[in-house]
Amino acid sequence: MEGVSEVLNLFLSLDNFMAIGIGVLIGVVVGAIPGLTATMAVALALPFTFSLEPVTAILLLVGIYKGGMYGGSITAILIHTPGSPAAACTLLDGYPLTLQGKAKKALQMALYASCIADVLSNLALILFASYLAKIALNFGPPEFFWLICFSLTIIVSIAGESAIKGLIAASLGVIVASIGMDVVYGSQRLTFDNYNLMDRVSFVPLLIGLFAVPEVIDFYLKKAAPHVRAASSGLGLTLKELRASLKTIVRGSLIGVIIGAIPGTGATAASFISYSEAKRRSPNRQNFGKGELEGVAAAESGNNGVAGATLIPLLSLGIPGDVITAIILGAFMIHGLTPGPVLFQENLTLIYALFCGIMLSSAVLLFVGHGVIRYFSLVADIPKAILLPIVLMFCVYGAFAVNNSVFDIGLMLFFGVVGYLFNRTGFATAPFLLGFILGPMFEDNLRRTLLIGRGDPAIFFRGPITWLFVALTALSLFFAVRRYWQERIAARPDAAPRAHPGTGDSGR
Amino acid sequence: MPLTLKRALRVLLLGAALPLVSTVHAADWPTDTVRLIVPYAPGGTTDVLSRKVADLLQQQIGTVVVENRPGAGSTMATGQLARGGRGSDHTILMASPGHTIGPVLYDNLPYDPVKDFRFIRNVIEIPNVMVVPASSPYDSVQAFVEAAKTKEMTFSSSGVGSSIHMSGELFKTMTGTQMTHVPFRGSGEALPALLSGDVDVSFDNMPAVLSHIKSGKLKALAVTSREPSPYLPGVEPLSKIGADLGLGDFVTTAWFGLIADDSMPEEAVETLQAALDKVMEDQSFKDFIAQIGGEAASQEGDDFRDYVAQDVQRWQHVAGQAELQ
Structure with a gap:
């Protein structure tokens, strides 16, 4: 009983509530602006937390993190510009919904999916932290390798109209990702002695260029296109629609939790895996990518499911799973606390006070999100001739701001043109992005596994987790190939009336 | 006519202002916001340390802004620093072993890790x-x-x-x-x-x-x-x-110290060194160092330069043996 009152004592202070409120609000707004990522906001907020109480400090940062996870979806849905990397998947269905005048529905679905996933993720953190941390520790390079293999199979399901083109796009993504320093030998690959490429191609400029810039180019090339009046006036989400996606949201959250608990995979992969699972199971499979609410729900639940779970390896093992949790680890250390098993023994009250705050942050996210949507959805009403130059300005700033590098602006514009050419030639950009993200992880873990196993391939099948992912990979490939053939056979007799110009690769 | 007059006036004014700018800098530093460059992404030891140092420096020399410029194992930001240019007399960088290992890994770096910089002070060492x-x-x-x-x-x-x-x-x-x-x-x-x-x-x-x-x-x-x-x-x-x-000479510590472009005036370096002395005395900073398992370092100026030069040599030797690059 005494413990409970101590926890409440620590948690129930005005400072904590303000920290969560302000944190989430900053996170949502910053997350929504392309190029300004939650990572930057957390880093910038860190010095302000020096003078705060430890619980308040951490809750402020966690609030920004959670808000940022959701905020990225807003601009992804409204202007085809993912505010954060993890929102790249949300835009696949979110933006088409905006074009159909259903922006409000999409925004609300993203918010509810995010909040539900957030709560589930927090519960996983609170109830199963020690158990999930064990899984994380058993995830060595071979297990990682198969997880990435499994993730790569989903390229087929986001490939758009042609699986072959999807694979080509993904391969191009892998090639671009291999630019820079070789991870094992430190030698330079494909850098052409250009100093700016020595590390690797930066992610945010590529992301912004790939998605936002093609919209701008497209608009100016065919100026006559009518402005779609979308949105703020559009209908909101009905309870029925939310209920229809509930299963997807729960599944997406669980995928997020598992991915989040494993250090180093990240929210972007989680949202794509969740999306592809939802697509595979949905009766409306054909409608995915053309404005399906369930797609938005899947993507957002996947990436917000990660948010609570990444704190699992951080709190229970002291291992940060991504950059943001690394900064939060820094905040712990500045306040004289070292996350890990010792923290649970020595500062249990503090941990429980944190848990209270983290649970509260999900509720605050719902509240703040509602307010923010109301204003942000007005963006959809702005005529494109005014909106797009502003978008382009943010793109330039965003590309520059990540590394304070002018080269990155050029990179962003280059990938903008690449994205535009992709769109014109019927190549989907999502597989390119996924190849770019997963390619290096695949290579790293393949090489690490071989190094650890001293060249013996038996290590690839060393335990139950690898067997599970081998089976999942094989099944996923099998279903994808089977569906591909079924669709081709189905398309054959009435090929002429139904097919898009690009369907069926027979002639290519 | 008025156009040329205006232009002539402008040139005159500019010419008069130029020497003024440089004397102001030398006499009383800082005259502007000081930027502390972290050559790594936010969140690492370098970042957390830099923000703590900036916070404490700020109380003595006015606004200090921390900027993260990650890339190519810290050599990207260091290269930009070495290029000098506008504002370089108000820019400092938190260097770490990446500074001495970088030249071993990248053979076409546009700077010399020892000659092209001013060495202000080594702040902490972590074994x-x-x-x-x-x-x-x-x-x-x-x-x-x-x-x-x-x-x-x-x-x-x-x-x-x-x-x-x-x-x-x-x-x-x-x-x-x-x-x-x-x-x-x-x-x-x-x-x-x-x-x-x-x-x-x-x-x-x-x-x-x-x-x-x-x-x-x-x-x-x-x-x-x-x-x-x-x-x-x-x-x-x-x-x-x-x-x-055979490990009698095995000593490797991660060090973290502040450096600047060699165009930084001597007065600025002295001001910074005096301010850093006070930072090192600060109890909250001592607690912070203990928390991250580090130890206060003491090398300043030329001592720090020699320390870095030794480090460069050691890694060059190791890389030669290990056939890196």
Whole structure:
């Protein structure tokens, strides 16, 4: 009983509530602006937390993190510009919904999916932290390798109209990702002695260029296109629609939790895996990518499911799973606390006070999100001739701001043109992005596994987790190939009336 | 006519203002916001340390802004600093082993890590710790080296060219053992593989492994500093317990110190050194150093320059032996 009152004592202070409120609000707004990522906001907020109480400090940062996870979806849905990397998947269905005048529905679905996933993720953190941390520790390079293999199979399901083109796009993504320093030998690959490429191609400029810039180019090339009046006036989400996606949201959250608990995979992969699972199971499979609410729900639940779970390896093992949790680890250390098993023994009250705050942050996210949507959805009403130059300005700033590098602006514009050419030639950009993200992880873990196993391939099948992912990979490939053939056979007799110009690769 | 007059006036004004600017700088520094460049992404030891230092410096010399410029293992930001230009007399950079290892890894760096900079002060040093998983059969450096002569061991690091990696390479060459380097991207990714026993050993930075040593998940065989660390009582320096294994000269510490472009005026360097002296005295800073398992460093100016030059030489030697690059 005494413990409970101590926890409440620590948690129930005005400072904590303000920290969560302000944190989430900053996170949502910053997350929504392309190029300004939650990572930057957390880093910038860190010095302000020096003078705060430890619980308040951490809750402020966690609030920004959670808000940022959701905020990225807003601009992804409204202007085809993912505010954060993890929102790249949300835009696949979110933006088409905006074009159909259903922006409000999409925004609300993203918010509810995010909040539900957030709560589930927090519960996983609170109830199963020690158990999930064990899984994380058993995830060595071979297990990682198969997880990435499994993730790569989903390229087929986001490939758009042609699986072959999807694979080509993904391969191009892998090639671009291999630019820079070789991870094992430190030698330079494909850098052409250009100093700016020595590390690797930066992610945010590529992301912004790939998605936002093609919209701008497209608009100016065919100026006559009518402005779609979308949105703020559009209908909101009905309870029925939310209920229809509930299963997807729960599944997406669980995928997020598992991915989040494993250090180093990240929210972007989680949202794509969740999306592809939802697509595979949905009766409306054909409608995915053309404005399906369930797609938005899947993507957002996947990436917000990660948010609570990444704190699992951080709190229970002291291992940060991504950059943001690394900064939060820094905040712990500045306040004289070292996350890990010792923290649970020595500062249990503090941990429980944190848990209270983290649970509260999900509720605050719902509240703040509602307010923010109301204003942000007005963006959809702005005529494109005014909106797009502003978008382009943010793109330039965003590309520059990540590394304070002018080269990155050029990179962003280059990938903008690449994205535009992709769109014109019927190549989907999502597989390119996924190849770019997963390619290096695949290579790293393949090489690490071989190094650890001293060249013996038996290590690839060393335990139950690898067997599970081998089976999942094989099944996923099998279903994808089977569906591909079924669709081709189905398309054959009435090929002429139904097919898009690009369907069926027979002639290519 | 009025146009040319205006232009002439402008040129005159500009010419008059130029010497003024430079004298102002020399007389009273800082005249502008000081920028502290962190050549790594937010969140790492360098970042957290820099923000703490900036916070304390600010109380003495006015606004200090921290800027993260990650890329190419810190050489990107360092290259920009060395280029000088506008504002370079108000820009300082938190250098770390990346500064001395970079020239070994990248053969076409546009700067010299020693000649092109002003060395303000080394701030802290953090020893590395030779750690093995709790499940490891080796309880001493001797046992480990003996085993490593018959069996090929693996060692993990936070990335190729990190001080952790180079320490491993140094260990290899000094003991004449064969070990395979398994690189990860950052300490966060590397730790699970060490904790679970996927790799045999690591020479990780103290802050990353301290709590795991205390909780018994990792065994510390030795520290890589010259003296034992107060945070790991009972763990001897590698140079002492490994002396008869050929490790007598094995000292690698991660250091973090402030440098600036060589165009920074002497007055500025002195102002900064005086301010840093006060930072080092600050109790909250002392607590902070203890928290991350580091120790206060003392080298200033030329001493710091010599220290860095030595470090460059050492890594060049190690890289030559390990056939890196």
